[in-house]
Amino acid sequence: MSTRHPSPGPEQAESNRLLSVNDLRTDIRTDQGTIRAVDGVSFEVGRGETVCLVGESGSGKSVTCRSLTGILPEPPADVVGGSVEFDGQSLLEADDEQLRRIRGDRIAHVFQSPQSALDPVYTIGDQLVEAITIHNTASAARERAINLLRRVGIPRADSRIDDYPHEFSGGMCQRAAIAIALASDPELLIADEPTTAVDVTVQARLIELLRGLTDDGTSVLLITHDLRVAAALADRLLVMYGGTIVERGPLEELFDRPAHPYTQALFESYTGCSSRGDRTARRDVPTAGCRFRAECRHAVDTCVGGEQPPSYAVGDRETHGVSCVHYGPDRDPTPVLADAAAARPVSTEGDDD
Ligand code: SF4
Structure with missing residues (x-):
């Protein structure tokens, strides 16, 4: 069987491309030396x-995704090469304020451990409303927060919205974390x-x-x-x-x-x-x-x-x-x-x- 094409073609037409990652390389410093955790990743x-x-x-997998929007702690991590373009904007060249705005508005992350996304001292509703009020009045934000909790399958969302994270099961915390991630209607959800x-x-x-x-x-x-x-x-x-x-x-x-x-x-x-x-x-x-x-x-x-x-x-x-x-x-x-x-x-x- 002969190979007619030396390499695969483009994955997306340029007009449909939202995220483009090219030759991404990320090192992690450890006590045993530096590890190349991401080595020439493109997609x-x-x-x-x-x-x-x-x-x-x-x-x-996780280091790749965390390298995209600057949420890896540096050090020990170090994105040493490559490019990441989101809707035509270079994320590796963006400053902290630009990245913070993109993460809060256009790209959202959901992690395996919902505890990392939820603050134990605030109610689920407070945390959701905080994510929503950037774009809404307080009353509209609470209404939208309840709807988001319903959308992710939280039962009796209109009352459970005032619960604290410790009053939610692990599965409900994960759903609440996804609701928070969706609060800004992101164009890209990165879910780990x-x-x-x-x-x-x-x-x-x-x-x-x-x-x-x-x-x-x-x-x-x-x-x-x-x-x-x-x-x-x-x-x-x-x-x-x-x-x-x-x-x-x-x-x-x-x-x-x-x-x-x-x-x-x-x-x-x-x-x-x-x-x-x-x-x-x-x-x-x-x-x-x-x-x-x-x-x-x-x-x-x-x-x-x-x-x-x-x-x-x-x-x-x-x-x-x-x-x-x-x-x-x-x-x-x-x-x-x-x-x-x-x-x-x-x-x-x-x-x-
Ligand atoms: S070692 Fe790597 S390149 Fe060689 S046959 Fe296996 S997968 Fe292919």
């Missing part, structure tokens, strides 16, 4: 699109494992809520290690390993034909062959050659030196890219693709709830 998010970053814990700390019933409601956002035109950048959540929400998947994106493409395409050996290993966890998706990443990922080569069942001599392989198109599918030497010019990826059928993780049908 785009279109308007009204849900892009999902998947990979095991420690693969660089938002459904991990909740039970399956609440998870289904949150998935429904997130799906409804994109129907309204909001873009979502979702981080998850849970492929079922990704299957229910994503338009496109980005698979991360060792701080770099090793495979990218439309959801159906990746689920039907996972092409990278790491993606196949990750997906096998959903066919019961391993629990790879819940794993924490290795700390001894090679810094030269392919990051995955120490674990790869298809590694060859050319995987050892130089840079991480570029992203090659899989066959004639311009939107499906894979960072593996077997997909390069004059190579035959047939033996690697033969593993795709066994690795197919879950059907995306029937995951609507």
Whole structure:
């Protein structure tokens, strides 16, 4: 099988592009030395699109997303290169005040731990109204706050709005944190494992809520290690390993034909062959050659030196890219693709709830 395209095509038409990340690199200083946590990451998010970053814990998903809007503590973190453009504006060159305004108005974050978003000394309503009054009068803000709590599924929202966070369950706190994030009607919601700390019933409601956002035109950048959540929400998947994106493409395409050996290993966890998706990443990922080569069942001599392989198109599918030497010019990826059928993780049908 020959590769007609040396690299995958653009992910979004320029007119539809909301977020564009190019060659992003972020270092983290530790007592043991400096780690390149994000290593040459590039991707785009279109308007009204849900892009999902998947990979095991420690693969660089969260650091990537926190690098975009300047919320990583510096030090120990340091965004050392690349570019991030949001609706044509460079975020890496924006000053603190510009970033604060963008985060409060146009880009919102939701984190896995709602406790980090909620202040225990203020009621849920106070915290919501504070986020809303930037754009509304006090009475209109309270009414909108109640509606937001209803929208995220808080029962008896008109009375529960005056509760403190400790009076909410973990799932309700997560829903309240999402309500606060939505208060400014953001154009982009960056949600980091938002459904991990909740039970399956609440998870289904949150998935429904997130799906409804994109129907309204909001873009979502979702981080998850849970492929079922990704299957229910994503338009496109980005698979991360060792701080770099090793495979990218439309959801159906990746689920039907996972092409990278790491993606196949990750997906096998959903066919019961391993629990790879819940794993924490290795700390001894090679810094030269392919990051995955120490674990790869298809590694060859050319995987050892130089840079991480570029992203090659899989066959004639311009939107499906894979960072593996077997997909390069004059190579035959047939033996690697033969593993795709066994690795197919879950059907995306029937995951609507
Ligand atoms: S480049 Fe080599 S080590 Fe990396 S995934 Fe491909 S075959 Fe495996």
